[in-house]
Amino acid sequence: MAAATSHHTIVSIQSHRWNGKNSSMEKRAANVRLVSVASCSSGTRKLGLVSASGSTSSVIDPVRLPSNGKGDHTPKKSSESTLILIRHGESMWNEKNLFTGCVDVPLTPTGVEEAIEAGKRICNIPIDVIFTSAMIRSQMTAMLAMMQHRRKKVPIITHKESEQPHSWSQIYSEDTREQSVPVITAWQLNERMYGELQGLNKKETAERFGKEQVHEWRRSYDIPPPNGESLAMCADRAVTYFKDEVVPQLIAGKHVMVAAHANSLRSIIMHLDKLTSQEVISLELSTGIPMLYIFKEGEFIRRGSPAGPSEASVYAYTKNLAQYRQKLDSMVQ
């Protein structure tokens, strides 16, 4: 995978599949496009931590940089942080070839294996905070992957969805907190709502409505399935959440993993890679394959899917990742 160039280069992508091997996207991406990310909303919030005295605040609040008055946020320092995106492993309705959307089904044993395999691929990459959707298949994937991480930190769901469970889940030890990774669940990262297709068999639906019509519902940008969300409608919530909650963490130098779904992630990758509504039609994400981006000075550099825990190409041109891995090696001795 060629290093990212310093100037904006157009990636000529015909078809892209993140399948974790030498995906067609990686083959074609002779140069990688540097994309700028829209600044996040204004306002300053401190990083919330439970104080030694045990007075409660949130384990971690999204960090927002002080606005410079012009409504945009220039990063305080040129930190290099990593973003890992991963679609959940195979679910029980993926196995039955049913449209799932916002129906909350668990992983299959294969999906569990995929999540563990994904964890092995990213076990040397730093992760400070995890975002998942509100659905069990993405949460199971994140937890299983983190079990493989060599840092052995404990992923802890922060339950920020409402005050009571959040306030009752506080941690009253600095050391223990240091050994944990906050997991923030967000409905905005849920799979696109598939409307009247949810629960239907994909093959039977194509026979009933025609392959082209079903492909249009599944892959187009602005055509929704019957009483469901189009990818554009899904992007309205998922990309907005990404900009408002994930990007501030990256700007603060935090390393982030987002475990979500085929279409909520397609909308985010469309944003990161500045794909057109035509290009996104051919964007497919396999289950359980981690995708790595480097975030540097407000821009995202795509680094491909780590195929192994110490794959050279992933760490090439990312000095910090190589140093982190060496530190892990010395710790684990």
Ligand SMILES: O=C(O)[C@H](O)COP(=O)(O)O
């Ligand atoms: O919701 C579903 O059925 C799957 O997660 C993704 O569906 P798709 O492959 O039709 O986008």
